[in-house]
Amino acid sequence: MANPKTEARKPPLSRTPLYELCLEQQARMTAFSGWEMPVQFAGISQEHQAVRQQAGMFDISHMGKFRFQGEGAIAQLQALFPSDLSRLQPGEAQYTVLLNSQGGILDDLIVYYQGTSDTGVDRGVMIVNAATRVRDKVWILPHLDPQRVKFEDLSKTQALLAVQGPEAVTLLQSLVDADLSGVKAFGHLEAAVAGQPAFLARTGYTGEDGFEVMLEPEAGKALWRSLLAAGVTPCGLGARDTLRLEAAMALYGQDIDETTTPLEAGLGWVVHLADKGDFTGRSALERQKQQGMQRRLVCLQMAGRNIARHNYPVLSEGGEPIGIVTSGTLSLSLGYPIAMAYVPTEYAQVGKQLQVEIRGKHYPATVVKRPFYKRPSL
Structure with missing residues (x-):
């Protein structure tokens, strides 16, 4: 039974400007990073496929x-x-x-x-x-x-929506007074959305094309309603997680944290040692690069329908414990279970055969190239 005194000390969950609109769409809510957020609407599979095939929208105002x-x-x-x-x-x-x-x-x-x-x-x-x-x-x-x-800090004064999927840009364009077609990946601009000022960035966390849009709360509500009327599917944190894992995008607190370096996590491309001066952590990264990484974050494809979950042990082909799963799910796009895990560098080569312990039994896993899923070229 929960301790009433402990419960009383918990701060109330924050709600985004789109909270009531999410409830109108029958969202199932959950506590996430101090916010009450939609985990799913119609269902994770339906929302996932909407983003892969048409367009989905996410309330990410908690960011x-x-x-x-x-x-x-x-x-x-x-x-x-x-x-x-x-x-x-x-x-x-x-x-x-x-x-x-x-x-x-x-x-x-x-x-x-x-x-x-x-x-x-x-x-x-x-x-x-x-x-x-x-x-x-x-x-x-x-x-x-x-x-x-x-x-x-605009965190609690601005709404933030992600519109993602192969049809996302076309559907959003009808509401924006600037040409979005010329904005490259990771490009951004300020423009009017449905007549209201907004910041739009061609970024996302799904592996699909699309924009993230930051604007005033009332304008954010209007944008949500307009996109809903245009047939864009509301999506929750559940689909956001399956989509980002297929794209092998790290989740902070699971795949990366204070105990992992960008070199270990496959993020060496954000480390520009040759091009800039001193920065916090530079000497540690230089040392790690010189000495070589002891472990790496790898992508795993599981055999059969066996799903590796967060914190499941990773074993060598011979059964020796060597690492830990950070994230895992059934890939709804590919039809088989996928996971990411930290393993010693000598086990990190693509094609390496490993095992994952699931409820006391060992199941085969293969190290594969990242990402698991890449959207088709236009």
């Missing part, structure tokens, strides 16, 4: 949303990230990570660079994970000169 503006802001942020932000041109973005001094990942996020004025004022947006928003802000602020850079 952390920061805006920065000020003289030399990008240069000041450089010390925080292993990625070289000076490469960014206006309208471009960088997926990257915040690191601790040991090279462990404090969060993964996207930095959107909006440009620099003639007076040297940089403008940009960061979208971070809901669970780490407060910690991220505490980590970032000391690196910014408050006299020169204005930093705003």
